Amino acid sequence: MAKKLTVRDLYSLYLDSGAELSKEEIVVDGWIRTNRDNGQIGFIELHDGTVFKGVQIVYKGESEYSRLRTGAAIEVTGSFLLTPEAKQPFEIHASNIVLVGDVDEDYPLQKKRASFEFLREQAYLRPRANTFQALYRVRSVLAMNIHRYFQERGFVYVHTPEITANDAEGAGQVFTVATGAKDPYKDFFGRRASLTVSGQLHVEAFALAFKDVYTFGPTFRAEKSNTPRHAAEFWMIEPEIAFAHLEDDMELIEDFLKYLIRETLRLCPDEMAFFDKFIQPGLLEKLRKVESAPFKRMTYSEGIKILEEAVKNGHKFENADIKWGMDLQSEHERYLTEEHAGGPLFLIDYPKEIKAFYMKENDDGKTVAACDLLVPGEGEIVGGSEREVRPEVLKAKMDKLGNFDGLEWYYNLRRYGSAPHAGFGLGFDRFLSYITGIANIRDTEPYPRTSGTLRY
Numbered sequence: 001m002a003k004k005l006t007v008r009d010l011y012s013l014y015l016d017s018g019a020e021l022s023k024e025e026i027v028v029d030g031w032i033r034t035n036r037d038n039g040q041i042g043f044i045e046l047h048d049g050t051v052f053k054g055v056q057i058v059y060k061g062e063s064e065y066s067r068l069r070t071g072a073a074i075e076v077t078g079s080f081l082l083t084p085e086a087k088q089p090f091e092i093h094a095s096n097i098v099l100v101g102d103v104d105e106d107y108p109l110q111k112k113r114a115s116f117e118f119l120r121e122q123a124y125l126r127p128r129a130n131t132f133q134a135l136y137r138v139r140s141v142l143a144m145n146i147h148r149y150f151q152e153r154g155f156v157y158v159h160t161p162e163i164t165a166n167d168a169e170g171a172g173q174v175f176t177v178a179t180g181a182k183d184p185y186k187d188f189f190g191r192r193a194s195l196t197v198s199g200q201l202h203v204e205a206f207a208l209a210f211k212d213v214y215t216f217g218p219t220f221r222a223e224k225s226n227t228p229r230h231a232a233e234f235w236m237i238e239p240e241i242a243f244a245h246l247e248d249d250m251e252l253i254e255d256f257l258k259y260l261i262r263e264t265l266r267l268c269p270d271e272m273a274f275f276d277k278f279i280q281p282g283l284l285e286k287l288r289k290v291e292s293a294p295f296k297r298m299t300y301s302e303g304i305k306i307l308e309e310a311v312k313n314g315h316k317f318e319n320a321d322i323k324w325g326m327d328l329q330s331e332h333e334r335y336l337t338e339e340h341a342g343g344p345l346f347l348i349d350y351p352k353e354i355k356a357f358y359m360k361e362n363d364d365g366k367t368v369a370a371c372d373l374l375v376p377g378e379g380e381i382v383g384g385s386e387r388e389v390r391p392e393v394l395k396a397k398m399d400k401l402g403n404f405d406g407l408e409w410y411y412n413l414r415r416y417g418s419a420p421h422a423g424f425g426l427g428f429d430r431f432l433s434y435i436t437g438i439a440n441i442r443d444t445e446p447y448p449r450t451s452g453t454l455r456y
């Protein structure tokens with residue numbers, strides 16, 4: 001019986017083993033991307049999803065196979081032929097093609113280059129489109145590399161809960177978890193519960209037991225920002241390191257992101273070349289530069305001065321009322337990282353009023369030991385900080401915010417064998433946007449959830 005192989009097998013096995021294997025009959029199955037018949041011979045471009053590239057199937061022209069349509073699932077039996085002169089290194093000469101699953105004529109993915117907006121409406125079919133074949137594979141490889149990075153360095157992976165009673169960031173952007181009962185809060189947990197906005201508080205407790213830990217999971221924010229960078233459900237990686245300060249945190253962020261870029265380029269060369277060619281020309285060069293140069297650093301206060309200067313020199317911001325203490329908008333972040341730094345930029349020491357309660361207050365009494373990493377095209381992709389470990393300072397902040405009740409355990413961590421510690425959150429989907437050049441977060445997630453849409 002003929003041997004069944006994937007397209008991935010063909011590329012790895014047959015390319016290595018060379019021509020002596022080419023006499024074997026083989027079977028491959030997959031989906032038709034294109035089918036054309038010039039009369040004498042016909043060509044099917046077959047993709048099976050196991051690798052970014054497809055394989056060319058050659059058949060006798062003007063046969064029943066000419067009628068097979070784009071999108072149909074087929075099984076091909078044929079002989080494998082090396083074609084050193086052609087564009088592809090090999091092709092399959094079909095002796096038999098079986099139609100496994102036909103495709104109706106209204107199949108939406110007919111055009112070679114459909115728009116992102118159109119494909120978003122076809123979320124259940126877009127994994128078959130070239131761009132999304134590349135994207136979802138890079139997404140998978142990236143997730144694996146995140147675990148590999150931490151696991152190889154002894155970090156413990158902690159599954160922090162998705163249902164929680166706290167609003168870790170204190171920004172009031174939580175989705176409430178409720179049953180259908182009359183008194184939905186009391187019914188199940190006996191108190192108000194919500195979907196997590198961050199696993200940080202829970203993972204801090206583990207850092208104070210295992211030293212180096214991380215969470216990596218879905219995160220939810222009821223943030224009605226209709227931007228290309230905000231999703232209601234996204235994935236976040238939150239490492240936490242004990243006996244460590246802000247400086248150690250930034251070193252970890254930089255090393256981690258450079259590793260992820262390097263490994264994505266190494267493991268997904270075809271996908272990344274595709275993004276470079278069709279999505280963001282210059283992407284590969286940009287990433288190699290980021291991977292090889294130190295990230296720049298600047299305090300928030302310096303950043304404000306630069307923005308004030310920019311306004312003076314005629315730069316148009318939507319919000320041009322630049323003053324110390326303001327929360328930076330994406331346009332300001334992008335100005336600093338794109339126009340000023342020309343690459344990734346750590347902005348540190350933010351005013352305490354605009355940052356979360358758990359951040360360590362600096363000696364100036366006005367700022368906290370926070371670091372946001374800003375990158376061109378995206379703005380903030382990482383938010384991190386050293387944590388406040390002085391019990392009385394933390395308590396005062398919690399009392400002001402009114403979240404001590406229910407988070408007493410978090411405060412207690414500062415009383416029971418506390419140590420300086422720091423951590424950060426990397427937005428997985430935003431980072432994926434950054435390294436693939438796919439501009440909209442809606443196109444980086446398999447089934448995006450944003451305010452106003454919940455189709456699939």
Ligand code: 4AD
Nearest residue numbers: 198200230231234238381382383384423424425427
């Ligand atoms: O800056 P954030 O809010 O930081 C935290 O949640 C901290 N607890 C992290 C920590 O120190 N452990 O969020 C971290 C990152 C942002 O920089 C951004 O990349 C991403 O999460 N993020 C979002 N991504 C997509 N959609 C949203 N609505 C996001 N909100 C935050």
Ligand code: MG
Nearest residue numbers: 372380382383
């Ligand atoms: Mg942030």
